[in-house]
Amino acid sequence: MSGRVSPGFSGPFLSAVILALIPAAGFPETVPEPSSHDRAVQAETYVNARLVVWQQRLNLQDWKISIVMSHPSDLKPKTLGNIHWDADKKSAVIRVLDSSDYRLPFREMLEDMEFTVVHELIHLELSSLPRSEASRRDEEHAVNQIADALLKLDRKK
Ligand SMILES: [Zn+2]
Secondary structure (H helix, E strand, O other): OEEEEOOOOOHHHHHHHHHHHOOHHHOOOOOOOOOHHHHHHHHHHHHHHHHHHHHHHOOOOOOEEEEEEEOHHHOOOOEEEEEEEEOOOOEEEEEEEOHHHOOOOHHHHHHHHHHHHHHHHHHHHOOOOOOOHHHHHHHHHHHHHHHHHHHHHHHOO
16 A cells, blocks of 8 residues: 655645635635535545546556545545555555545645545556565655646646
């Protein structure tokens, strides 16, 4: 398995607080924040749609991959997601932090969730490589850099 480590778990909460302090009048008209139930439903639909896209792009269509929205109690401390796979069955489960545990505006939350999905898929892509306790940190760093580059390309359009 492999998890997505948050560089600072208080980060999303802090930025949400800072945003809340900026007077709303300075912003162009924005879409109202959905209710927490709608947030959850839309987030799950969104991450599953993005999973299909990134699974194809990373040529992982022969894997059966599902997403489970998860609370911090189901994740390792200071992580935003993880992936467990069975190489023989070619099946994997990606855990993504549940929307109710996010303290980010809706749009930023979706983008962060997508980052987790891409991050975990890259781990899956690398899963056939040899791995040791010593290489884990380096893998984590490399996976973050690649996910960041892919998402920047994707969002440039
Ligand atoms: Zn990771």
